[in-house]
Amino acid sequence: MLSLVQAALVAWPAPREIPLLAHLRSGWWATIPALSVVAFVFGERALSGLADGLTYLALIAVPPLAAVGLGWAMRRGRPWFAPAAALLFALAWADRQGLAGESAALALDALSAVTLAVLLVAVSPRALVKLGIVAMAAVDTWLVLSDLLAAPNVALNAAAPAVHLPALQRVVFGSAVMGYGDVFVAALLGALLARDWPLARRGAAVAALLCLSFDLLFLVLHELPATVPIALTLLVLEAGALRTRRRTQPTGPA
Numbered sequence: 595m596l597s598l599v600q601a602a603l604v605a606w607p608a609p610r611e612i613p614l615l616a617h618l619r620s621g622w623w624a625t626i627p628a629l630s631v632v633a634f635v636f637g638e639r640a641l642s643g644l645a646d647g648l649t650y651l652a653l654i655a656v657p658p659l660a661a662v663g664l665g666w667a668m669r670r671g672r673p674w675f676a677p678a679a680a681l682l683f684a685l686a687w688a689d690r691q692g693l694a695g696e697s698a699a700l701a702l703d704a705l706s707a708v709t710l711a712v713l714l715v716a717v718s719p720r721a722l723v724k725l726g727i728v729a730m731a732a733v734d735t736w737l738v739l740s741d742l743l744a745a746p747n748v749a750l751n752a753a754a755p756a757v758h759l760p761a762l763q764r765v766v767f768g769s770a771v772m773g774y775g776d777v778f779v780a781a782l783l784g785a786l787l788a789r790d791w792p793l794a795r796r797g798a799a800v801a802a803l804l805c806l807s808f809d810l811l812f813l814v815l816h817e818l819p820a821t822v823p824i825a826l827t828l829l830v831l832e833a834g835a836l837r838t839r840r841r842t843q844p845t846g847p848a
Contacts, residue, residue, distance in 0.1 A: 601802035603780035609788040624722035627730035638746035652763040663705030686760040711781035731825035776820035
């Protein structure tokens with residue numbers, strides 16, 4: 595289910611131009627995906643309360659970002675959809691341990707990721723964002739294989755805000771857990787593809803196939819870097835675009 599949500603996020607973002615943010619445009623923004631993973635892992639080791647801080651940061655930031663996603667950032671979003679974020683939050687709070695509540699929290703995280711992705715693509719060179727996605731997957735893989743990610747993840751997943759408020763710093767569905775960065779990177783790819791709806795749909799289909807195939811590794815492993823199938827989706831699409839350009843290039847005289 596979480597893998598299918600990742601795939602769907604590739605088709606969710608709307609193509610948005612934000613002229614007001616033009617002066618903020620910089621290649622440094624594209625380093626955020628990879629740096630966020632490294633900063634979390636080593637920050638959690640150095641600062642014991644970081645997981646709790648991230649929990650409250652997500653609690654404060656995710657619902658309004660999800661409202662913006664419903665009203666503006668997602669494809670076919672409408673301003674009058676935005677109040678639905680409050681209903682999703684109420685359901686996530688009321689049924690914190692049930693599948694309905696977990697689905698509502700998952701929707702909030704996914705929609706907020708769409709908003710952040712659209713904003714990041716608006717202020718970053720597209721080529722560098724693509725490199726950032728691949729770099730995030732590479733860093734994520736290294737941290738998982740070296741077992742550096744396990745302990746920080748346990749701390750983050752165990753953290754919970756007071757009075758049984760929903761924990762929005764990670765996504766949960768049944769017994770499966772995925773990091774917020776895993777849904778964000780899928781939305782980031784979607785924001786890159788948003789200008790070309792047929793390409794976005796094709797990307798979502800490729801992502802679904804790769805994510806579900808990658809999940810077969812859970813038969814032998816208990817933890818996987820869920821950013822990898824999204825990076826592979828990007829590489830598959832780039833390879834397809836390269837083949838198309840070569841096929842359509844005019845040939846010279848014999």
